[in-house]
Amino acid sequence: MMRRRTFLLSAPALVATSVSGAAQPGRITLGTAAESGGFPIYGEAFVTMMKAVDPVMDFRLVETRGADDNVAMLEDGDLDLALVTGEVAQEVLGGVGQPRSGLKVVTAVYAMPGMFAIRADSRFRAIIDLKGHRVVWNAEDSDLARQARYVMGGLGLDLDRDFEAIYSDNPAEGAAMVIDGRASALWGAGLRWPGFVKVALSARGARFVVPDADEIAAIRKKHSFLVPLTVPAGLYRGQYREIETIGTWSMMLARADLNDALGRRLAASLQKAERTGQLTRHLRQTTARNTLAVVSAHETLQPGVMSHYRAAGLVE
Numbered sequence: 001m002m003r004r005r006t007f008l009l010s011a012p013a014l015v016a017t018s019v020s021g022a023a024q025p026g027r028i029t030l031g032t033a034a035e036s037g038g039f040p041i042y043g044e045a046f047v048t049m050m051k052a053v054d055p056v057m058d059f060r061l062v063e064t065r066g067a068d069d070n071v072a073m074l075e076d077g078d079l080d081l082a083l084v085t086g087e088v089a090q091e092v093l094g095g096v097g098q099p100r101s102g103l104k105v106v107t108a109v110y111a112m113p114g115m116f117a118i119r120a121d122s123r124f125r126a127i128i129d130l131k132g133h134r135v136v137w138n139a140e141d142s143d144l145a146r147q148a149r150y151v152m153g154g155l156g157l158d159l160d161r162d163f164e165a166i167y168s169d170n171p172a173e174g175a176a177m178v179i180d181g182r183a184s185a186l187w188g189a190g191l192r193w194p195g196f197v198k199v200a201l202s203a204r205g206a207r208f209v210v211p212d213a214d215e216i217a218a219i220r221k222k223h224s225f226l227v228p229l230t231v232p233a234g235l236y237r238g239q240y241r242e243i244e245t246i247g248t249w250s251m252m253l254a255r256a257d258l259n260d261a262l263g264r265r266l267a268a269s270l271q272k273a274e275r276t277g278q279l280t281r282h283l284r285q286t287t288a289r290n291t292l293a294v295v296s297a298h299e300t301l302q303p304g305v306m307s308h309y310r311a312a313g314l315v316e
Contacts, residue, residue: 031082045282086248102256104302113229120205136174154219171195200236210245263304
């Protein structure tokens with residue numbers, strides 16, 4: 001993977017540390033993503049929460065170009081922790097199309113249910129209805145486009161061949177194109193994803209197109225790491241019912257040689273935050289239960305995290 005230039009974010013609660021070499025417990029670098037995505041928001045919420053439950057630990061958030069950049073920096077030892085999408089985690093930890101990585105899972109972050117947003121007055125009702133029409137997939141090399149390729153590929157569809165593909169680095173631009181009719185649909189993922197919020201809040205509102213039950217079964221037959229996910233009712237204006245779709249869980253990964261004592265400390269602090277009700281809305285899915293449910297093999301967990309889970313009676 002190519003190394004990319006990164007930019008360091010500063011905030012009052014964040015203390016700068018050296019990026020190179022092994023980090024000492026309590027001094028941690030966490031890679032997020034570009035400012036327009038959900039990872040920086042999550043990263044800020046995570047650091048604020050960890051500061052509340054373990055004030056001794058100092059974090060530095062590192063803005064990156066996304067999950068691939070984060071993986072490369074973890075493997076080079078330039079980050080201690082990083083946020084990655086489920087698709088990237090599957091490829092890295094499972095050795096899909098590349099050697100299996102030694103990176104380890106610290107925690108599940110949040111679910112990424114994939115959907116199309118269309119205008120509420122649109123005639124489109126199913127994925128097949130969008131075939132041949134203009135669809136915004138976000139940036140061509142983005143994590144969202146990667147998820148779309150897996151989902152559409154599970155249905156025998158190709159983003160470029162079967163749709164009039166539009167690629168944009170700006171989620172707000174993609175939403176604007178749907179709102180003004182330049183595009184028929186916008187692909188996105190996550191809960192309260194900014195592009196979806198923008199379409200839903202527009203004058204005509206939004207509807208969401210997702211795979212039906214048969215399509216979900218077909219997708220999972222080809223890509224079993226994609227899992228059924230539910231979008232709770234009321235996340236977007238005009239969305240009065242739950243939406244059943246498919247997607248993955250984003251993960252927080254650690255570099256292969258992260259100190260196990262630090263892994264135990266992170267897991268203990270996360271469990272303390274969960275037990276004392278300090279998981280805010282951005283962090284409510286970051287639980288030990290979700291982590292154990294979505295990690296397919298326990299050996300992919302960071303050893304210190306696994307040690308804490310055993311000591312806490314969460315695993316045998």
